[in-house]
Amino acid sequence: MPMRILFVLATLVALALPLVGTQAAEPGTSEAETPHVLVPSDVVVFRVLNQPDLDTEVRVDPSGRVAFPYVGLVEVSGLTTQEAADLIGRRLREAGIINRPEVVASMVGFGSTASVLGAVNSPGVYTLDRPTRLTQILARAGGVSPVAGNTITLRRTEEDGTVRVQTFDLRTLLDAPTTDQNLLVRNNDEVYIPDAPVFYLYGNVNAPGAYPIRRPLTVQQALAVGGGITEIGSESRIRIRRENAAGVVEEYRAELDDPIQPFDTIQVPERIF
Template identity: 25%
Template sequence: MRFTALIPCCLALLNACSLMKEQKKFDARAQGTSTDAAFTQTKRQEPIHPEWLKPSTKPYTLGPGDKIEIEIIGETGTRADTFVTPDSKLYFDLLPGIDVKGKPTTQLREEMEKMLTRYYKQPQVSLTLREVSSQRVWVLGRVNSPGIYPLNRPMRVLDAVTQAGGLFASSFTGTTEELADLSHSFLMRGGKMLPVDFQKLIREGDLSQNIYIEPDDFIYLPSSMTNEIYVLGAVTEPRPVGFMNEMNLITALGRGLGIRPEADLTHVTIVRGSLTEPKIATVNARDIIQGKATNVRLEPGDIVYVPGSGSMSPGGFLHDAINTFTRLVAANEGNSAGAPNATPIGLNLNIGPSSPTQ
């Protein structure tokens, strides 16, 4: 009787032990627990403005490095080629250094003629701009000759890419499709990405995307061979991280070396696809970390943006994510173009929304 009474107790104990063995400690980074996020397809947030498709009517303004040919008409031996100095000064004949920064050649000519009346009778100045160096366009990435080029004539996006030698072609296939990631290519002006769709422009020949370039525009065509995810925003080190097989959101956040105290983990934004018409998903990473929600799978090229608490700009999290991505890439690529051995930027980059002046 005693032995029979012990049987139910033993069975209960064995079942409890079995359940304890089967129960696994929750790991938010575990690959097998990941699912796909609910993405929403967005539409182009800003159109191509008609004025961008017209050459600028603003006169050229002088700056450091510009070469100018100057002569006082009728005065033998006054013809000279001179350069604007790094501090934006121009030196000619008996005149002291003239500050020419931001002045068109017509204004400079008038000022010189007025100043030269101290030494000549009714002087007439001939002034010709021979070389342009102060106004430039940056063309970097998967082009044959990436670099900084003088903007010495009215130039469109395709003109700038052509000046940089065109898209880099594969030595095996002779094509550029697998080398330039046109969906993540962008043009920045004044710290802001313009809505130029490089896929439509280069692959489909849509010339409505072929806008005119302005001084200091930044064009970047990344490599499609890059297997990275960008972890940006309120993380300890905003940066691109190498994509690993079946990578998920929590793993990617960990590769950003930690979350900053002001991070809003309830609105982590994932941007996927074209920068001009991307897909977007907003994920509550806090629930995932606490085991209340399933982890989310990522794909190469995804942008993971962790906003700061209360930092959303009028354009929303999508605007902030793309703006932070383009600013980080432009800063790193521009830094590398000027100093090839420079340390990549990320830690000290301002991850908040851009100001209205940007």
């Protein structure tokens, strides 16, 4: 091959090398997810290189400890698997069992769980077998149901026993999640989505029934949700039944531009011919 061609190829390779490994990360992938932290009921396998007799599968007990041969109980709650393996290795060395132990750990079962309740398609308790954010655990719960309201609440018990409750706008979380709202779910978290408040259409409307209120509605807009008034319905004689602050149900005549309230019953009578 002519020397000129070799020189050109070598130059191209030299120019390309600085670019290796410097490609910009895709949006949303620049920050690594938090590794799993051990909690009670997690099941871990510890393996010691070239020492198969020390390989141990163990469950983290309620106090956050594991029992390992020759070193006894070791506090691992709050550590990652790698940190726990390093700690076991130090204890083996300090006990004079192995001079330079190489310990690795891997997860077999997970004790971390979180509950998802309310207006989701599959409410229940879910295992946190990987770093999981709010939108991800909602997906595991089958997504939000058609009757879901506009908010999502995260209830968390901190290490000192205090309970912290955070409420976010559900639509914003689902449409444009940010790390300020789309939090990582922790062990024993409770996620709750309330049902949207409803109003009721009754009488001469095309689709009577209960409908969720997700934004302010007037009587006219509420009737449109139910398919409008039938041919024999009276637009001028609409009535609303509403419970007052004392718990007493009152009934009054409604205008089309009146705002409705949660749990209103809108009744459309027949026209008087």
